Amino acid sequence: MPAVAVKEPYTLVLREDDDIQNPREDMDNFGTMVCFHSRYNLGDAHEYGEPNDFLLDLVDSTVSDDDILAHVLADKAKSVRLQPNIEDDTWEVLIIYGGEDSWVAADSFDAVQGNEAEVAYSLIESMSDKDLLALAKEHCVILPLYLYDHSGLSMSTGSFIGRAHHAEWDSGQVGWIYAAKDTILAEYGGEALTPEHIEKAEALLNGEVSYYDAYLRGECYGFQLYEHGAEVDSCWGFIGSPDELRADIEDHLPEECAGMMEALDFNITDTAIKDLLYEQEQTAINALEGEYDMSNTEKAAALDFTARAYPFSEPKGNTLGMASLTIGGGFAINNIRIMNSEKGPFVAMPSAKDKEGNFKDICFPTTKEGRVQMNQVIMDAYNEALLGKEQTAQRPSAAEKLNDAKKEAAKAPKEPKAAKGSKAKADPGIE
DSSP: OOOEEETTTEEEEEOOOOTTTOHHHSSSOOOOOOOOOOSSSOOOOOOSSSSHHHHHHHHHSSSSSHHHHHHHTTTTTTEEEEETTTTTEEEEEEESSTTTTOEEEEEESSSSOOOOOHHHHHHHHHHHHHHHHHHHHEEEEEEEEEEEEEESSEEEEEOOOTTTHHHHEEEEEEEEEEHHHHHHHHOOOOOSOOOOHHHHHHHHHHHHHHHHHHHHTTTTEEEEETTTTEEEEEEEESSSHHHHHHHHHTTSSSEEEEEEEGGBBSSOOOHHHHHHHHHHHHHHHHHGGOOTTTOOOOTTTOEEEEEEEEEEEEEEEEEEEEEEEEETEEEEEEEEEOOOOOOOOEEOOEEEEOOTTTTTEOOOOHHHHHHHHHHHHHHHHHHHHHHHHHHHHHSSHHHHHHHHHHHHHHHSSSOOOTTTTTOOOOOOOOO
């Protein structure tokens, strides 16, 4: 549904943008968004088959071998251990098998020193997703992503349970968004992650998710700015609610349009907006009528316009009738409408929807003088047709004439009827 605000001589129209670009494909994002869903392509493009593939690659690419070894040797991982085997003087990677305290060897190495890369990868390959995530969080800022799929899609870094209808069944975690240490330091400076770095990075990641959420919910808009009914500016691709976009859109508008975003009326139809713009344009044209002498060829050459108009017996909405226009005796335009408004009738040229769904005139005068002359010719034809219709309505109908004739005939004297059997005989000389 469009919205409109008027601040003479400007009219601002806010419309939904159905051709918005995916912000995860066409923007330079701070975070990386990795999602897994059987029906929807969400977040950034990736080739991970399952969450474990992603978490394993994330740790392998962002955590050093020494940090992985130190993490495990400090018993921070709950699903894997690295310990020496005294019997054969080797180092074993142990994983839980069966019960909570049942550990078995998954891999072994003659020594850790000199084999750090192989040992580190064996450790993370044996880790649970929970342990991989905990290790990744020590070197990245990573937030969960939840999807709510109920009469539309919505995404958040917090669970929807308790704040959305049927979220217990219609929502769940679909992935993560993260920023690696190097990315954060490149953005904010410094040599090590600090609480301040983490706070800023989380705020930025949450902002990206909110922006993507608005895209998923279809809160995508563009505006058109009209002056005296004629479009003078437009801009598309705004993502967010109208309240959230207020400042961004007003930055694109002239200073004279300040406050128009706050005055938007959402209870209006496309037809009403179009009628409003035509009325404003007609008012501006009428105001200019006296400024142009159509006989002065130095300003504009008069065009050879002829018009025919067809008033409706009863108005159809705001439409009073139709008209056709011939230019120079050799070019005709049909489907011209005579429209009604609070300030009187005006001419509406044939129009068609553009790709944004907005109506645009498909033929029109290219000069103000030409428009004034065309409007005058069409309205003169309409008024003459309207007058002719009234005169026709005052004339007696054919049925009325026939009745009158019958009445006159009844008043005339009747001739006597011939007697029975007095028909003249045929001339015998003629056969």
